[in-house]
Amino acid sequence: MRLKKTVVMVGMMGAGKTAVGRSLAARLGVPFLDSDAEIESAANMTIAEIFARDGEAFFRRKESQVIARLLDAGHGVLSTGGGAYLCRENRRAITEKGVAVWLDADLDLLWQRVRHKGTRPLLQTRAPYATLKAIYEERVPIYALADLRVQADPAFSIERMTDAVIAALRTRPDVLEAVQ
Numbered sequence: 430m431r432l433k434k435t436v437v438m439v440g441m442m443g444a445g446k447t448a449v450g451r452s453l454a455a456r457l458g459v460p461f462l463d464s465d466a467e468i469e470s471a472a473n474m475t476i477a478e479i480f481a482r483d484g485e486a487f488f489r490r491k492e493s494q495v496i497a498r499l500l501d502a503g504h505g506v507l508s509t510g511g512g513a514y515l516c517r518e519n520r521r522a523i524t525e526k527g528v529a530v531w532l533d534a535d536l537d538l539l540w541q542r543v544r545h546k547g548t549r550p551l552l553q554t555r556a557p558y559a560t561l562k563a564i565y566e567e568r569v570p571i572y573a574l575a576d577l578r579v580q581a582d583p584a585f586s587i588e589r590m591t592d593a594v595i596a597a598l599r600t601r602p603d604v605l606e607a608v609q
């Protein structure tokens with residue numbers, strides 16, 4: 430299989446963009462990049478620390494810069510942060526240079542995955558489930574603009590989710606070319 434465009438994983442926090450994106454890159458033998466991880470290592474701070482010190486708007490500017498840079502870095506798999514695809518400028522850059530894959534996980538699954546972690550600043554509220562639900566409902570119509578949608582089945586391992594993403598990519602010969 431030969432990758433002809435960067436695969437950009439989009440979707441909610443906890444959907445599995447990082448975990449499945451890393452596994453996909455390994456399977457395709459291409460570089461793996463994660464915008465959250467790039468921002469953290471460049472700043473030498475966690476995302477929670479960046480939000481607390483510099484605010485969300487600052488983080489979003491960094492996120493757009495990092496995504497533009499990573500999309501120019503050659504073909505690979507790029508996992509974005511959960512809010513990245515909401516920005517029109519990011520969507521335009523992703524559509525131009527890559528293919529957006531929405532990992533579509535339902536609210537129950539997302540909650541199971543994020544509820545015990547304190548690493549997501551947007552969920553540091555009095556009622557984190559209600560916050561997650563509100564964010565989910567607001568964002569779903571925007572994630573639905575992605576080129577491909579893959580349902581995150583709660584019974585699927587990361588490996589099996591990777592198979593499902595590869596199956597979706599195979600429907601797009603302009604993205605993934607079968608090589609004999």
Ligand SMILES: Nc1ncnc2c1ncn2[C@@H]1O[C@H](COP(=O)(O)OP(=O)(O)OP(=O)(O)O)[C@@H](O)[C@H]1O
Pocket residue numbers: 440441442443444445446447448449465508509510511542549585586587588590
């Ligand atoms: N298919 C899966 N089966 C089991 N655990 C999974 C699966 N996919 C992801 N996970 C686990 O769920 C958690 C959240 O996944 P991950 O960090 O990849 O989400 P994300 O979409 O990158 O979220 P964020 O937007 O916050 O970066 C991780 O602990 C990950 O290992």
Ligand SMILES: O=C(O)C1=C[C@@H](O)[C@@H](O)[C@H](O)C1
Pocket residue numbers: 441442465476509510511512513548549550551
């Ligand atoms: O959904 C979001 O807006 C976020 C998700 C994470 O990946 C991080 O990018 C950050 O916590 C914001």
Ligand SMILES: [Mg+2]
Pocket residue numbers: 446447448463465508509510
């Ligand atoms: Mg991630």
